[in-house]
Amino acid sequence: MNGKEVELLCTLGPASLNDRVIHWLERAGTSMLRLNLSHTKIEDVERIVNFIQRRTSIPICFDTEGAQIRTGPLADGKLTVRESRFLTARARPAAGDQFSISLYPPYIVNALRLGDFISIDFNAVLAQVVEKNSDEVVLRILNGGEVGQNKAVTVQRAIAMPPLTEKDIAAIAIGKRMGVRHFALSFANRASDVDLIRASAGADAIIISKIECLSGLRNLGAIAEKSDAILIDRGDLSREVPIEQIPSVQKMIIKDAKAHGAKVYVATNLLESMTSAPTPTRAEVNDIYNTLVDGADGLVLAAETAIGQYPVNCARMVVKVVQQFQQNTSDDARAIRVRPSDLLAGVEPHGGRLVYRTLGPAEDLAIKGLPAVAVGDDELTDVEQIARGTFSPLCGFMDRETLESVLENNRLPSGLAWTMPIVLAVPEESASRFGKGDRVLLTSTGGLAHSVLDVSETYEFEPELLARRWFGTDSREHPGVARVLARGGHFLSGNVTLIQPLPLPYRRYDLTPAQLRMLFGHKGWSRVVAFHGRNLVHRGHEAIQIAALDRTYADGLLINPVIGNAKSGDFAPHLILDGYQAMLDYGIYPQGKVVLASFITYPRFAGPREAVFTALCRKNMGCSHIIIGRDHTGVGGFYGANANRELFDELGDIGIEPIFFDAVGYDTQSERYVDVNACETARSISGTEIRRALKAGEALPNWMMRSEVQDVVRAELMMKHTVFQE
Numbered sequence: 001m002n003g004k005e006v007e008l009l010c011t012l013g014p015a016s017l018n019d020r021v022i023h024w025l026e027r028a029g030t031s032m033l034r035l036n037l038s039h040t041k042i043e044d045v046e047r048i049v050n051f052i053q054r055r056t057s058i059p060i061c062f063d064t065e066g067a068q069i070r071t072g073p074l075a076d077g078k079l080t081v082r083e084s085r086f087l088t089a090r091a092r093p094a095a096g097d098q099f100s101i102s103l104y105p106p107y108i109v110n111a112l113r114l115g116d117f118i119s120i121d122f123n124a125v126l127a128q129v130v131e132k133n134s135d136e137v138v139l140r141i142l143n144g145g146e147v148g149q150n151k152a153v154t155v156q157r158a159i160a161m162p163p164l165t166e167k168d169i170a171a172i173a174i175g176k177r178m179g180v181r182h183f184a185l186s187f188a189n190r191a192s193d194v195d196l197i198r199a200s201a202g203a204d205a206i207i208i209s210k211i212e213c214l215s216g217l218r219n220l221g222a223i224a225e226k227s228d229a230i231l232i233d234r235g236d237l238s239r240e241v242p243i244e245q246i247p248s249v250q251k252m253i254i255k256d257a258k259a260h261g262a263k264v265y266v267a268t269n270l271l272e273s274m275t276s277a278p279t280p281t282r283a284e285v286n287d288i289y290n291t292l293v294d295g296a297d298g299l300v301l302a303a304e305t306a307i308g309q310y311p312v313n314c315a316r317m318v319v320k321v322v323q324q325f326q327q328n329t330s331d332d333a334r335a336i337r338v339r340p341s342d343l344l345a346g347v348e349p350h351g352g353r354l355v356y357r358t359l360g361p362a363e364d365l366a367i368k369g370l371p372a373v374a375v376g377d378d379e380l381t382d383v384e385q386i387a388r389g390t391f392s393p394l395c396g397f398m399d400r401e402t403l404e405s406v407l408e409n410n411r412l413p414s415g416l417a418w419t420m421p422i423v424l425a426v427p428e429e430s431a432s433r434f435g436k437g438d439r440v441l442l443t444s445t446g447g448l449a450h451s452v453l454d455v456s457e458t459y460e461f462e463p464e465l466l467a468r469r470w471f472g473t474d475s476r477e478h479p480g481v482a483r484v485l486a487r488g489g490h491f492l493s494g495n496v497t498l499i500q501p502l503p504l505p506y507r508r509y510d511l512t513p514a515q516l517r518m519l520f521g522h523k524g525w526s527r528v529v530a531f532h533g534r535n536l537v538h539r540g541h542e543a544i545q546i547a548a549l550d551r552t553y554a555d556g557l558l559i560n561p562v563i564g565n566a567k568s569g570d571f572a573p574h575l576i577l578d579g580y581q582a583m584l585d586y587g588i589y590p591q592g593k594v595v596l597a598s599f600i601t602y603p604r605f606a607g608p609r610e611a612v613f614t615a616l617c618r619k620n621m622g623c624s625h626i627i628i629g630r631d632h633t634g635v636g637g638f639y640g641a642n643a644n645r646e647l648f649d650e651l652g653d654i655g656i657e658p659i660f661f662d663a664v665g666y667d668t669q670s671e672r673y674v675d676v677n678a679c680e681t682a683r684s685i686s687g688t689e690i691r692r693a694l695k696a697g698e699a700l701p702n703w704m705m706r707s708e709v710q711d712v713v714r715a716e717l718m719m720k721h722t723v724f725q726e
Contacts, residue, residue: 006322007031007298009061009265010315013039013306017048020553021311022055024527028315031298032182036063036306037171038070039150045171049178059182061208062175064168064197066186067161068236069153071120072102081125083144091135096149100136103153111159112137119239121151154239158215163193164200172200184208184231189215191222198226208265211253212236220253224260231300235268254295266291267300271317275308278524280317288318292325312555313524347655349620351393351416354513358387358498359452367452367499370441373430373492378483378602380444380502381564382422383451385601385617387498388512392620396495397424399457407469410609410651417654419647420606420613421470424453425487431458434492442496449499456494463489471606471638478638480605506563506573509598516558516597517622523592525555529625529659530618532632534562534603536571536579536713538705540664540685542588543673544627548659549593552625556593560618563598570725571691573598575716579709586708607632607639608647612654619656628658666703695724 010016010025011034025033033052040048052060075095081087088100091109096102103109112118116129124145131138163185164172172183183201185193188209198207209223210216212233216223224230232253238246254264270288271280288299299318305311359367385391393416398406401413403421410419434440438455466489467481468474476482501507511519520528529548533541549557559580563573580596583589599617604610610633615626628644640646648658665676665684676682685704693700694713716723 005326006292006296007263007265008315008318008322009034009267009298009300010311011036011063011300011302011304011306012048012052015307015309016305016311017051019055021305022052023553024312025305025315026056026058028312029319030058030315032059032061034061034063034184034300034302036302037168038063038065038068038186039306040171042167042170045174046178049175049180053178060175060180061182061184062171062180063184063210064171064186065165066168066210067163067189067193068187069108069155069159069161070104071147071149071151071153072096072104074101074147074149078146078148080146081141081144083141085141085144086130087127087139087141089137089139101147104150105161105165106135108159108161109135109137112155113157117156119154119156121145121147121153152236152239161187163187163189163196169200172197176202176205182206182208184210185227186210186233187213187216187236188223188227189213190219191226194223194226209262210236214240217241217249217253220256221260224257224262227262229263229265229297230257231265231267233267250291251294258295258297263297264295265298265300266296267302270299270301271304271314274310274314274317275303278310278313278522285317285321288321289325292322310524313526316526347619347622347624349389349392349513350616350655353392354389354620355386355392355395356389356514357395357496367441367449370439370452371433372441372443372449373426373453374443374445374447375424375426376445377502378565379424380442380450381600381602382424383442383496384498384501386422386496387451388514390513390599390601390617390620391422392513394418394422396453396456397491397493398422399493400459400461400491402493403461407466410612410647417612417651418616419609419651420604421466424492425484426490426492427488428490431460431490431492434458440492444502448502450502451499452497453492454494454497455492457492459491459493460489461491463487470609473638475638477636478605479603479635483604504563504600506577506598506600509563509577509596510600511597513621516595519595520556520622523556523595527552527554527625528556528558528623529554529627530558530560530615530621530623531627532560532562532599532614532618534570534576535687536576536690536705537583537709538685538687538690539666539703540673542583542706543664544629544661546590547661548625548627549590552657552659554625556595557589558618558621558623559594559596560599560621562601562603564600564602572722572725575713575723578712578716582708582712583706588706588708603633605633605635605638607635608643611644611658612647612651615648615656615658616654619654623656625657625659628660630661630663671703691724 008030009032010030072093073095075097079098090102091106093102112129114129114132118127125147126143127139127141129137130140183205185197194209206228208229208231209227210231210233232250234246241249257264271284273281301314304314386394405413406418406421412418434455436456440453442451442453443449463485464474467484471478471480529552531545545557561576611628618626632644662675664673665682667674667679667682669681674682676684
């Protein structure tokens, strides 16, 4: 959270009491972790505090049960009561059903009187006490509905209750012993209630008094004087204050409490829809913003982070709204400007914005009569990735100054990290025809009008020197070197604009960076780890993918194999995609955690340069992390084992975090996937062996490649389809 201006309190519960969520709540900027004693057994308190404290230094706040009546346990967790029927409420705890329930604390049953009206579970059910016996009462259901266990019960008559339950006092003692200093007093009625909890918690305790009943509202000034902070529980308060008055009451409480020197936190329904949806409603965002305008010092997430499906996304959304509020109300605030990329999820694109360079229908006529140059599919896929923003901030093919800067410094002339030359080599006769300011139509070798190049420069670069500086070698055994030498030394530079993509047969998995970011946003993913590959999926790939998900606490995994021209003997592009699709179809990957999208480009085999380049491309796709294998994008032993790490270290923070893995093998003794170099009993997973065995029709062991994937290859061989690149 920016500065100390607004605090974020997140409630821990079944959805968030785990390593991953606590890690990301801390990264999101959470100021305090709230433990609700109403939903925590006393015997679990010490264990839970230990669990939290081992994982984070964020302060813990105990939220007491306080002077509140609740339903007891239910056999099925909830029940439906029908109107005009009768229900027995007992003091003794028992598994409730449609005929009887228990109330907590037990003594409250004997405090009820004939004729009392009782609301259960936020007014879902309304009942009246019609019969009173020893330790039980009979309720007539006046308005039926669903009742949950441990839900709030309101009696339409003031009943005196002690401010702390015996469980509260025991929990506070445990908290003090374990270093907990923050305590929230539920249902603060009067100033003496604050004195009582401070006496139990200690003079140095930070007391947050919750205003959630009329008596607390009437005594607000005196309560605020003795409290460090006030927490407005709008949910419980709305059971005693008409809901249409809650907005004005909230403003009044914030103003009065701050006048008495207390901070003010606001809770309840901030992002209620996000308990089951990855994004909030506009009304919820507006409510949070206006609560900040009212002067709230902090915001409290309850069910959203305790039991919701998207606890981390909720915290991040609050932080975003707070940051927007602070930006709009700062002294140097300017007019609000919204860019299309602001609506897309994920990390910021490289250079700050996604490039988009595609001709619209109204511009189609502009290409008629342009001189044409036919170029290879590799260069045309480069155009496509430039035009769709994968290569952001590049808008076209590099001029000589940019190329020199990348070769020499691994940076663009602006200083922004960039490691891969993106150049357009053309025949000498084509280069001699054009100069700065010319517009050229780029076509496929088959004559397809593909894109437009606005020439900014024509230049020469000696191919052997370019290859040596690019790949660190001029050996023709290196496929990247061979490719550069074959293309010659004449180059055109300039911005490109896409007319239409190549008609490739595997477009069904094609997603642009903007589309991926929209998909991640729809799924509620903010942290995404990417996997770059060019081979059929085997168990080593699977092992590091799952390990990376766990290690990074990511929301999801983007499997993004390179699908384009590859070297002879590699698996055919469609087979790579079909193998991953089989993994998804058979539910082998974690449900809802994986997106498969093709990356239509070609391997450069440039080692460390390409490792960083692939990371920057996935950054533009919205990924926060990328898996980097030992020989991530190298070939034939041309690059050292640590070369990738060294270049990432040299460049520093590039906006996407590499997750490094050494070669993975299978340990036959422990039956686990391990670093093959660190375990004598580990067996290697060889891509060469996999290709040989599958080509020969031999079955591979399941620890090397899943049978579901092998079946895909066998079917292709039986149908005499292409399995390997020619």
